[in-house]
Amino acid sequence: xxxxxxxxxxxxxxxxxxxxxxxxxxxxxxxxxxxxxxxxxxxxxxxxxxxxxxxxxxxxxxxxxxxxxxxxxxxxxxxxxxxxxxx
Amino acid sequence: xxxxxxxxxxxxxxxxxxxxxxxxxxxxxxxxxxxxxxxxxxxxxxxxxxxxxxxxxxxxxxxxxxxxxxxxxxxxxxxxxxxxxxxxxxxxxxxxxxxxxxxxxxxxxxxxxxxxxxxxxxxxxxxxxxxxxxxxxxxxxxxxxxxxxxxxxxxxxxxxxxxxxxxxxxxxxxxxxxxxxxxxxxxxxxxxxxxxxxxxxxxxxxxxxxxxxxxxxxxxxxxxxxxxxxxxxxxxxxxxxxxxxxxxxxxxxxxxxxxxxxxxxxxxxxxxx
Numbered sequence: 037x038x039x040x041x042x043x044x045x046x047x048x049x050x051x052x053x054x055x056x057x058x059x060x061x062x063x064x065x066x067x068x069x070x071x072x073x074x075x076x077x078x079x080x081x082x083x084x085x086x087x088x089x090x091x092x093x094x095x096x097x098x099x100x101x102x103x104x105x106x107x108x109x110x111x112x113x114x115x116x117x118x119x120x121x122x123x
Numbered sequence: 124x125x126x127x128x129x130x131x132x133x134x135x136x137x138x139x140x141x142x143x144x145x146x147x148x149x150x151x152x153x154x155x156x157x158x159x160x161x162x163x164x165x166x167x168x169x170x171x172x173x174x175x176x177x178x179x180x181x182x183x184x185x186x187x188x189x190x191x192x193x194x195x196x197x198x199x200x201x202x203x204x205x206x207x208x209x210x211x212x213x214x215x216x217x218x219x220x221x222x223x224x225x226x227x228x229x230x231x232x233x234x235x236x237x238x239x240x241x242x243x244x245x246x247x248x249x250x251x252x253x254x255x256x257x258x259x260x261x262x263x264x265x266x267x268x269x270x271x272x273x274x275x276x277x278x279x280x281x282x283x284x285x286x287x288x289x290x291x292x293x294x295x296x297x298x299x300x301x302x303x304x305x306x307x308x309x310x311x312x313x314x315x316x317x318x319x320x321x322x323x324x325x326x327x328x329x330x331x332x333x334x335x336x337x338x339x340x341x342x343x344x345x346x347x348x349x350x351x352x353x354x355x356x357x358x359x360x361x362x363x364x365x366x367x368x369x370x371x372x373x374x375x376x377x378x379x380x381x382x383x384x385x386x387x388x389x390x391x392x393x394x395x396x
Contacts, residue, residue, distance in 0.1 A: 053345035060176050064213060074180060075190035094192050102177040 063102055074098055085113060092116075125233040128240050128369070129258035129297075131282075133274030135245030137266045138304040141340055141350060143242035144172045145359070146262065148349035149366030151206035155237040158197065160228075161211040162254035163244035164220055170210045173200070174347025184212040187224030193231055202352065207236075217250040225253050247281060257287050261299040262331060262369070267306055267317040272325055275301075279326065300331035302365060307336045308378045319378070332365030334358050335379050 047055075082096050095114040100107065130143040140163075147159035160183060161169035170176040175198045181191035186209075193209075200206035209228075212219065232239050243254035255261060261282050265275040279299055288295045303322060310316040323330055339356035343349065351362040357379035367374045 049342045049345035056171070056176070056347065060171070067214075075185055078191070097195060098180060100178075100180045 059102065063107075074100070081111065081113070090116060125236055126238050126260060127229060127233070127258050128238060128260045128262060129243055129255040130240060130262045130264060131243040131251060131255055131278055132245070132264040132271070133247060133251075133278040134266075134271045137264050137271050138334070138340075139245070139264050140169050140172050140242055141344065142262065142264050142302055142304065142334075142362070143169060143240055144349040145351040145362040146366055146369065147238070147240040148200075148203060148206060149351045149362055150238045150240070150370070151200070151203040152351070153366065153370070154205060155370075156205045156235065157238040157240065158207040158209055158232055158236045159240040159242060160209040160232075161242050162220070162250050163242065164211050164215055164217045164250055165213065166244065167211050167213040169242050170198075170208065171347060172344055173208050173349065175200070175208055175210075176347070179210045182210045182212045183228065184215050184219045186228055187219065187221065193228065202348075217244075217248065220249060220253050222253060222256065226257060229257050247277065251278075252281070252285060255282060255286055255297070258282075258297050259288070260369075261297050262302050263299055263326070263328065264302050264304055265322060265326070266304055267311065267319075267322055272317070272322055275326060279328065300329045300369075301326055302331045302334065304334040305336045306333050306378065330376065331368055332361055333376065333378050334361045334365070 078096050078098050081098075082091070082093070085091055085096070091114065095116075097112040097114070099110040099112070101110070128146070130139050130146065132139050140161075143159050147157045150157040159169065159173070161167055162183075163169070164184060167179075167182075170179055178198050181196040183196065185191040186193050186196050196209055198208045198210065200208065209232075229239060241254045241258065244250040255278075263275050263278060263282075265271050282297045282299050283289055286297050288297050301323065303319060306319070307316055311318050319330065319333055335357045337350075337356055337358035339353050340350050340358050343353055343356070343359075350356055350359045351366070353359040361379045364374050364377070
């Protein structure tokens with residue numbers, strides 16, 4: 037009771053701050069000053085998909101989630117309800 | 124009718140981003156659909172204070188330049204239903220902001236949101252100018268310290284002359300209110316710090332709130348939580364009051380202590396709450 041507790045130790049907020057910065061800065065330093073590639077990626081995907089089917093300009097949605105050891109890029113392409121294939 | 128509120132100060136480091144995060148979260152907690160926009164192009168930080176830095180894909184500049192749709196750039200807060208963050212670009216510079224671009228984005232946001240909170244960068248250059256330009260109201264964040272008060276006075280001059288409302292020339296003006304931050308009642312009482320009345324006398328604008336100097340502000344920023352969500356925090360409670368006044372409620376002005384000193388038993392048990 038005196039001086040210690042049985043509860044698992046929560047990381048201090050300072051530790052949390054340091055870890056958040058380490059993850060973020062690792063990404064920012066790696067990407068440097070290169071222009072944002074995501075808008076370009078989105079345009080390219082749109083172009084490729086349009087070769088094969090008709091979709092709207094805003095039918096491609098890109099999401100990015102970063103964590104310490106893994107980043108995931110989620111690309112959603114909204115298909116037209118009646119898939120109108122180009123011939 | 125939606126409202127655009129700029130959080131500005133002139134001087135850096137006085138608590139603009141902390142206040143923007145707290146005020147926008149406070150408005151959302153009261154059920155108002157709110158978006159907070161980072162205007163500090165190239166030095167993005169609102170995302171860290173809001174704790175959404177890992178979820179930034181597109182940003183304000185992408186939207187202005189037509190590279191992304193607004194709904195792609197808006198980040199929905201995971202704690203509060205009505206809260207959204209519009210982050211800025213970390214790689215571009217402030218020249219990417221244009222008056223027309225900012226207007227177009229704000230007009231689109233006005234259709235959907237009750238409150239649009241603009242987190243201004245420090246200084247009085249392009250970013251700060253555009254953050255305040257279309258504002259209906261301003262929260263002027265000031266520390267009870269000579270350079271901060273002087274810079275706030277300069278910013279008040281700009282709000283009265285270099286904004287859309289001021290330039291209309293029909294007598295309309297941006298409604299500016301003072302948010303006094305990092306206030307220490309003990310030091311003020313001891314005469315080591317200007318009093319609330321001293322600052323009000325100099326700046327001559329209505330007082331929105333007094334945020335006490337508080338250790339919980341750093342803790343909140345460490346964790347990426349707006350400090351208003353910490354109901355044990357004196358600063359958090361003071362922001363709750365300030366948000367109430369911002370939406371027109373009559374709330375008695377009180378100077379909260381930062382935090383209660385931990386009592387003997389709490390220290391003995393090592394409690395950090």
